[in-house]
Amino acid sequence: xxxxxxxxxxxxxxDVVGKELLLYRCASGRDAELVVAMDLxxxxxxxxxxxxxxxxRRIPPASLQLPSRTAETYYELVVTxxxxxxxxxxxxxxxxLQRYDTLSTFGMxxxxxxxxxxxxxxxxxxxxxxxxxxxPMDPITVYIKLAPNLDWLAKARKVTVQKIxxxxxxxxxxxxxxxxxxxxxxxxQKYTQNVGMKLPEAGYVTNMGIIxxxxxxxxxxxxxxxxxxxxxxxxxxxxxxxxxxxxxxxYLTIKAQLTSARDITLRQPIVICPLDHQACKEEMDAIExxxxxxxxxxxxxxxxxxxxxxLASDPHAMATLGICTVGGQKKPLIE
Numbered sequence: 001x002x003x004x005x006x007x008x009x010x011x012x013x014x015d016v017v018g019k020e021l022l023l024y025r026c027a028s029g030r031d032a033e034l035v036v037a038m039d040l041x042x043x044x045x046x047x048x049x050x051x052x053x054x055x056x057r058r059i060p061p062a063s064l065q066l067p068s069r070t071a072e073t074y075y076e077l078v079v080t081x082x083x084x085x086x087x088x089x090x091x092x093x094x095x096x097l098q099r100y101d102t103l104s105t106f107g108m109x110x111x112x113x114x115x116x117x118x119x120x121x122x123x124x125x126x127x128x129x130x131x132x133x134x135x136p137m138d139p140i141t142v143y144i145k146l147a148p149n150l151d152w153l154a155k156a157r158k159v160t161v162q163k164i165x166x167x168x169x170x171x172x173x174x175x176x177x178x179x180x181x182x183x184x185x186x187x188x189q190k191y192t193q194n195v196g197m198k199l200p201e202a203g204y205v206t207n208m209g210i211i212x213x214x215x216x217x218x219x220x221x222x223x224x225x226x227x228x229x230x231x232x233x234x235x236x237x238x239x240x241x242x243x244x245x246x247x248x249x250x251y252l253t254i255k256a257q258l259t260s261a262r263d264i265t266l267r268q269p270i271v272i273c274p275l276d277h278q279a280c281k282e283e284m285d286a287i288e289x290x291x292x293x294x295x296x297x298x299x300x301x302x303x304x305x306x307x308x309x310x311l312a313s314d315p316h317a318m319a320t321l322g323i324c325t326v327g328g329q330k331k332p333l334i335e
Contacts, residue, residue, distance in 0.1 A: 136214030
C-alpha cells in the first residue's frame with residue numbers, strides 16, 4: 001500500500017501496489033474457524049512496467065519524506081483479518097522501499113552530455129558533463145567554453161567575462177499531474193569563479209567543480225540517529241523522483257556574467273541518486289545477483305513453502321504457542 005502526502009493545502013492519495021492476495025479462507029459452508037496459529041508464506045510482486053494510465057502497474061516511487069513533511073511517500077504492508085461475519089481488523093506494517101535505477105554506475109549515465117546556449121548571438125556558452133548522475137559528496141566537474149560569434153567579431157572583441165557561476169538547483173513541482181501545478185526552486189550549492197578578462201578570439205575555456213551536499217546522519221556524539229521505520233536513512237534530503245502528487249528534479253545552472261553583451265544562463269538537468277559513486281559500485285554485484293534470483297521465479301507459480309495452519313482442535317495446538325496443560329492449568333512448555 002503506497003501512501004502519499006502533500007503539504008498545505010493538504011492532499012493525500014492511497015494506491016494499492018500490485019495485487020491484493022487472499023492468503024486464507026475458512027472451509028466452505030463455515031463462517032469462521034478457531035485458529036491458534038498460522039504461517040502463510042507469500043510473495044508480493046512489485047509492478048515493474050510503466051503502466052501509463054494504470055497506476056497499479058507503474059513502478060512505485062521510492063520512500064521519501066521532505067523536510068517539514070511538505071511531501072512524502074511511504075508504504076505499508078496491510079493485513080486484513082476477518083473474524084466472524086462483522087469483525088474486521090486491519091494491521092499496517094511500515095515498509096521502506098528503495099529504488100536503484102538512478103545509480104551513477106549504470107552505463108546510460110556515463111555518456112557525456114553537451115549543451116549550448118546564447119542570448120544575443122554575440123557570445124555562445126557551451127558546456128560538457130562527463131556523466132550526469134551524482135550522489136552525496138560526489139564531485140561534479142563541468143567543462144565550460146565561452147566562444148565569440150565570428151560573424152560579429154567586432155562586437156565580441158568588446159565583451160569582458162566578469163565571472164561564471166555554477167549552482168545546483170532542486171526543483172520541486174507539486175501537483176504536477178493536476179490543473180494547477182506549483183514549482184519551488186531551492187539552490188543547494190553555489191560556486192563563483194571571478195574571471196575579469198576580455199573574451200579572447202579563440203574563446204575562454206575553463207573547468208569548474210562543485211560538490212553535491214550531503215546530510216549528516218550522525219549526531220554531535222558521532223552516533224547514527226535512528227530513522228523512522230517507513231523511511232530509509234538517506235544521506236541526501238531529496239533525490240530525483242516522480243510521484244503522483246509531486247516531482248523532484250535537479251539542474252546544474254551555469255551563468256556567465258558579461259559586459260558589452262547580455263548575460264547567458266544555461267540549465268542542464270542532472271540525476272541525483274541517494275547513494276554516492278562508491279556505494280553505487282558496491283551495489284552492482286548485489287543487483288546482478290538479485291536479477292538472477294528473480295529470473296528463476298515464476299509469477300504464476302512462485303513455488304512457496306507449504307503453509308501451516310494450527311486449528312484449536314489440533315491435539316498439539318497449545319504446544320505451538322509454547323504452552324502445555326498441567327493439572328488443568330496452562331504452563332510454559334519446557335522440552
